[in-house]
Amino acid sequence: MTSGRTAVTGIASLLGSRVLRRLAEVRPPESLLAVDVAAPPPALGVRHRPLDFTEPASDQRLLELLREEQVETVVHAAFFTNPRRDTGYAHELESIGTLNLLAAAAAAGVQRVILRSFTAVYGARGHNPNFLTEDHPLQPEPGLAWVRDKLEAEQHAAAFARRYPGMSVTVLRFAPLFGPGVHTFYTRVFDHRVVPLLMGYDPLVQLLHPEDALAAFVAAIEQAPGGAYNVVPSRPIPLLTAYHLAAKIPVFVPHPVAYAGADLLWAAGLGAAPGAFVDYVRYLFVADGEKARQRLGFVARHSSRDALSAYLRYRHPHAGWQAAEATS
Amino acid sequence: MRTSARVVPLRPRAGPKAEARPPDETLHDARDGFLVALARVLEKGGAGLDWARLAEAWSALYFAWHSEEVDEFGYDPKFTRTILPLFEFLYTMWWRVETSGVDHVPDQGPALIVANHSGVLPWDGLMINLAVRHEHPARRHCRMLALDMFALLPFLAPLLAQSGAVRANQENGERLLRKGELVGVFPEGVKGVGKPFKERYRLARFGRGGFVRLALRTGSPIVPCAVVGAEEIHPKVASMDWLGRPLGLPYLPITPTFPVLGPLGVIPLPTKWSIDFADPIPMAPYGPEGAEDPILVNRLSEQVRSTVQHMVDSRLARRRSVWFG
Numbered sequence: 001m002t003s004g005r006t007a008v009t010g011i012a013s014l015l016g017s018r019v020l021r022r023l024a025e026v027r028p029p030e031s032l033l034a035v036d037v038a039a040p041p042p043a044l045g046v047r048h049r050p051l052d053f054t055e056p057a058s059d060q061r062l063l064e065l066l067r068e069e070q071v072e073t074v075v076h077a078a079f080f081t082n083p084r085r086d087t088g089y090a091h092e093l094e095s096i097g098t099l100n101l102l103a104a105a106a107a108a109g110v111q112r113v114i115l116r117s118f119t120a121v122y123g124a125r126g127h128n129p130n131f132l133t134e135d136h137p138l139q140p141e142p143g144l145a146w147v148r149d150k151l152e153a154e155q156h157a158a159a160f161a162r163r164y165p166g167m168s169v170t171v172l173r174f175a176p177l178f179g180p181g182v183h184t185f186y187t188r189v190f191d192h193r194v195v196p197l198l199m200g201y202d203p204l205v206q207l208l209h210p211e212d213a214l215a216a217f218v219a220a221i222e223q224a225p226g227g228a229y230n231v232v233p234s235r236p237i238p239l240l241t242a243y244h245l246a247a248k249i250p251v252f253v254p255h256p257v258a259y260a261g262a263d264l265l266w267a268a269g270l271g272a273a274p275g276a277f278v279d280y281v282r283y284l285f286v287a288d289g290e291k292a293r294q295r296l297g298f299v300a301r302h303s304s305r306d307a308l309s310a311y312l313r314y315r316h317p318h319a320g321w322q323a324a325e326a327t328s
Numbered sequence: 329m330r331t332s333a334r335v336v337p338l339r340p341r342a343g344p345k346a347e348a349r350p351p352d353e354t355l356h357d358a359r360d361g362f363l364v365a366l367a368r369v370l371e372k373g374g375a376g377l378d379w380a381r382l383a384e385a386w387s388a389l390y391f392a393w394h395s396e397e398v399d400e401f402g403y404d405p406k407f408t409r410t411i412l413p414l415f416e417f418l419y420t421m422w423w424r425v426e427t428s429g430v431d432h433v434p435d436q437g438p439a440l441i442v443a444n445h446s447g448v449l450p451w452d453g454l455m456i457n458l459a460v461r462h463e464h465p466a467r468r469h470c471r472m473l474a475l476d477m478f479a480l481l482p483f484l485a486p487l488l489a490q491s492g493a494v495r496a497n498q499e500n501g502e503r504l505l506r507k508g509e510l511v512g513v514f515p516e517g518v519k520g521v522g523k524p525f526k527e528r529y530r531l532a533r534f535g536r537g538g539f540v541r542l543a544l545r546t547g548s549p550i551v552p553c554a555v556v557g558a559e560e561i562h563p564k565v566a567s568m569d570w571l572g573r574p575l576g577l578p579y580l581p582i583t584p585t586f587p588v589l590g591p592l593g594v595i596p597l598p599t600k601w602s603i604d605f606a607d608p609i610p611m612a613p614y615g616p617e618g619a620e621d622p623i624l625v626n627r628l629s630e631q632v633r634s635t636v637q638h639m640v641d642s643r644l645a646r647r648r649s650v651w652f653g
Contacts, residue, residue, distance in 0.1 A: 129499035200482025244390040247383040
């Protein structure tokens with residue numbers, strides 16, 4: 001349907017690599033382009049154009065590249081799922097990198113930009129409604145660098161969408177991925193027997209199966225409707241129920257201790273995430289997938305429970321759990 | 329003791345597959361119940377603590393009174409069924425609730441029950457829920473919209489969500505009503521539930537008419553509801569709000585039993601209750617655009633408030649005793 005090329009960034013990330021692979025299956029490989037420091041798997045036959053978004057003047061190089069290759073669609077998936085200690089690098093890649101990418105795309109006359117984002121950008125707040133719609137203000141915890149960079153990337157995208165009406169910018173806010181192949185700081189919690197939990201809180205969480213994420217991503221690339229879309233599983237699950245389904249032994253931690261303890265462990269180089277992430281297991285940040293259903297035709301095939309059980313089967317295939325128990 | 333931890337007993341659903349498992353795998357089945365699972369842990373005795381089996385026992389205990397799947401707002405039917413006997417005791421024996429006009433609640437489709445709020449703790453919401461659940465021919469489940477002060481309180485918040493309450497805001501209310509649910513709301517909010525004893529049964533301002541806008545936008549009829557008896561369960565004679573505020577509470581009451589009797593002071597007094605429902609006020613004739621008309625919203629809000637106040641007053645006029653009705 002598109003004559004021009006599609007460039008994919010962040011191909012070393014879980015979603016980026018899967019999107020590239022899926023596109024290579026359904027489209028001629030010469031219509032695709034991997035723009036990343038990392039090279040794509042040679043078997044895909046997708047051309048690699050190395051580019052580091054954190055370098056100065058990367059926007060100039062990207063502009064030349066996009067013009068040269070006659071790129072029509074840019075899929076931007078170069079974001080870190082795990083928090084990083086070198087927040088400066090993450091900021092350069094995610095916030096500034098997205099700004100540069102959007103500037104180059106606008107100058108090169110790219111028609112469609114698809115941006116990977118996170119439902120975490122809404123921020124986990126006590127006062128959130130149970131279902132966050134796309135027009136809900138983005139108010140994440142300002143002290144958390146991980147989410148601030150994602151928020152800034154979204155703000156750049158919104159600003160460019162306003163300034164260049166000819167360029168459609170589609171933002172996909174994915175719920176936390178959970179399932180086969182997902183290795184993140186929050187899935188690793190489920191690799192332990194004894195797991196911490198906040199005392200007195202049991203929020204509903206959304207766990208998105210990567211297959212659903214991929215289906216939504218491909219639908220958005222094909223339709224490029226513009227605007228923001230939540231991509232969420234069919235049902236949320238209470239955190240404590242998830243722990244008990246996985247037969248974990250929860251250890252209840254009072255929340256003031258949790259914030260301080262997580263910060264301390266993070267500072268000591270032992271923790272997986274800074275204390276501000278405790279908000280995400282304390283309060284709701286459940287997003288509403290209705291807009292994606294209506295405009296993208298995307299309906300998640302898996303619930304949060306399915307995603308959890310798929311992940312556990314994948315991590316512990318010999319544990320006696322009867323496979324293929326997936327919901328109808 | 330087992331050398332390697334065997335994780336992932338994400339428990340299979342009921343079905344023919346459950347029988348297909350090898351015999352030793354039945355250990356992973358939490359449906360055996362907590363005591364069986366615990367016995368299996370203890371059976372190992374001196375063989376040491378087996379974390380995997382302990383986790384299963386814990387999981388069995390949890391799922392003995394929780395569902396594995398909840399609705400999108402976190403309502404857990406199994407948990408509700410488990411704690412229902414306690415609430416039924418309060419309804420029938422403790423407060424001897426007398427209801428009238430429960431037939432005014434529509435059998436199906438969206439409707440908004442609007443009631444006066446009182447009693448320091450949100451027992452009145454629970455009793456309205458039970459009144460509809462038990463006395464209404466359609467046995468409807470009323471989703472109460474809970475104030476932030478309760479819905480965000482640690483420990484209480486998960487319990488409220490599991491028993492079907494939803495945090496009060498326009499988005500949540502609208503979503504429930506559009507699904508055709510019966511929703512209960514207390515527009516007085518904190519001013520109602522935390523009012524001092526000397527102001528009992530004098531209804532506070534009905535917020536800013538948010539409940540009317542909600543009903544207008546969704547075309548849901550409003551069913552006025554008056555609760556009498558709840559004002560006296562925790563007579564708030566004074567308050568220590570200065571102590572409550574650092575704890576995140578808008579008020580911390582002093583009642584004849586709290587804090588003097590410590591935890592026992594949380595037990596509500598056994599007053600005699602009545603819950604009256606009035607004729608539904610239809611909202612559909614005004615159309616959803618009525619929600620944008622502040623004069624109309626205020627007028628309807630005041631109409632509902634005065635109806636509830638009138639119902640409370642007429643009940644009080646007939647009441648001879650706080651304890652016996």
